[in-house]
Amino acid sequence: MASETSPSPKILLAKPGLVAGGPVTGKFSRGGAADDEAAQLRSRLPSVASLNLLSDSWDFHIDRFLPFLTENTDFTVIGVIGPSGAGKSTIMNEIYGFDSTSPGMLPPFSTQSEETRAMARHCSTGIEPRVSSERIILLDTQPVFSASVLAEMMRPDGSSTISVITGESLSAELAHEIMNIQLAVLLASICHVVLVVSDGVHDDSMWHLTLTADLLKHGIPDPSLPASSLSQSSNLGLEKDYKVPEREEYMATPVFVHTKLHEQDFTPKNVVQLRRALLQYFKASSFAREHTGSKPGEQHASNMDSGMLNMHAIPFKQKEENPRARHESYISALWKLRDQILSMKPPSFVRPVSEREWLKNSVKIWEQIKSSPTILDYCRTLQHSGMFRR
Numbered sequence: 001m002a003s004e005t006s007p008s009p010k011i012l013l014a015k016p017g018l019v020a021g022g023p024v025t026g027k028f029s030r031g032g033a034a035d036d037e038a039a040q041l042r043s044r045l046p047s048v049a050s051l052n053l054l055s056d057s058w059d060f061h062i063d064r065f066l067p068f069l070t071e072n073t074d075f076t077v078i079g080v081i082g083p084s085g086a087g088k089s090t091i092m093n094e095i096y097g098f099d100s101t102s103p104g105m106l107p108p109f110s111t112q113s114e115e116t117r118a119m120a121r122h123c124s125t126g127i128e129p130r131v132s133s134e135r136i137i138l139l140d141t142q143p144v145f146s147a148s149v150l151a152e153m154m155r156p157d158g159s160s161t162i163s164v165i166t167g168e169s170l171s172a173e174l175a176h177e178i179m180n181i182q183l184a185v186l187l188a189s190i191c192h193v194v195l196v197v198s199d200g201v202h203d204d205s206m207w208h209l210t211l212t213a214d215l216l217k218h219g220i221p222d223p224s225l226p227a228s229s230l231s232q233s234s235n236l237g238l239e240k241d242y243k244v245p246e247r248e249e250y251m252a253t254p255v256f257v258h259t260k261l262h263e264q265d266f267t268p269k270n271v272v273q274l275r276r277a278l279l280q281y282f283k284a285s286s287f288a289r290e291h292t293g294s295k296p297g298e299q300h301a302s303n304m305d306s307g308m309l310n311m312h313a314i315p316f317k318q319k320e321e322n323p324r325a326r327h328e329s330y331i332s333a334l335w336k337l338r339d340q341i342l343s344m345k346p347p348s349f350v351r352p353v354s355e356r357e358w359l360k361n362s363v364k365i366w367e368q369i370k371s372s373p374t375i376l377d378y379c380r381t382l383q384h385s386g387m388f389r390r
Helices: 035-044 088-096 114-118 147-152 172-190 205-216 227-232 268-281 286-292 330-342 355-370 373-384
Strands: 076-081 127-131 136-141 193-199 253-261 310-315
Touching (some): 088 193, 172 355
Parallel strands (some): 076 136
Antiparallel strands (some): 127 136
C-alpha cells in the first residue's frame, strides 16, 4: 500500500519489554541510596535492548534470552568467530534466513557500517544470540584480535579492566589474548557447528586460534553434562543415565570460511593449495581424528580425505556482479554456505538436552572455562615468555 511515510523498522525476535526499555529488575531502577552501586552494575551489564549473553565484565547472563527458549530438544546451535569486518554477522543473517529486500525489517545481527569501519570500531560485543523459527540458535560474537576491543579494556597503566581469569591480574594485551581463547573454547563446547571466519586467503590466525582452543579445551564438558554433575561424579562414578560414551571429548564441528577473496584467489590451484594447507595444519586435531578414528600422532595429511574438513571461500563483495567472473558470485556463495550448513549432521551432545537446559548449563561451562587450570597454565606460560608486558 502506497504511503507518504515508510513503516517503522521492526527488530526480529525482540520482546517489547526488551526493546522499549521497560523495567527488567529492581537493580535497574533509578533513585535511592544505592545509586552509585546500581550505576556501576548497569555499566557492566548488556544494554536493555540487547540479548547479550556476555557482559562487559566477562560474566554470563541468561535472563534476557531464556524466555525465547523452550523445552524442545531438537535444536541446533551455530556459533561464529573471527576478526572484525570479516563478515561474521552477514553470514549469520544469511543462515537465519533474513531477507534484506524486505521493507521495514532490520537484520537479526547488526553489520558493520561505513561509519563504524571508518572509526575502526567493532559493532558486536560479547555473544549476541538469536533463535529462528526452525529452532536454530545462532551465536554471533565480538571480533577477536580487535584493536578496538583491546582499547576499551586497557587502563592508562596498561592493565586490563576485565578479570578474564579468576584471581589473576593481567596486562590488557594478555587478557585480550586469553579472552579470544576462552571465547573459542566456549563455542567449541556449547555449539554443534562453529564457523571460523578468516579475512582473505592468507590469514591463518584463525586456524591457530582454533587449534589452540582444541588443545586447551581438555576437561570441559558439553552442555548436556554440566561441570557440577561431572565434579560430583568424579569419585562416585557417573550415574547410569549420564554415562559418557567411550569417545573423544566433545568438540563442535568447525567450518572454515575465508571471505573477501579476489578473483585471482579462486584459481583451482590456489583452492587446492588452501585445502591441503588446512588439512596439514589440523592433521592432529581432535575433530580430524573423529573422522578417521586415529590416535594422536597416527594421522598423516596424505591419507586424509580432502572433504573431511569443511572449507568455504566467499568472494569479495562487488557493487556490481561481473558476468564474466570465473567463480561464483558473492550472493550465490553465501547461499551455498547456508544450504550446506543447514544440511550438515554435526555431532550430538552426550545426552538429549532442552534449549533452556542447554543455556543454563552453558553458564556452568563458562565458569569452568574461566577457572580452567589448563588455560591458567597456558596464560602463565605466555606471561613468562616476555611476549606480553607484566
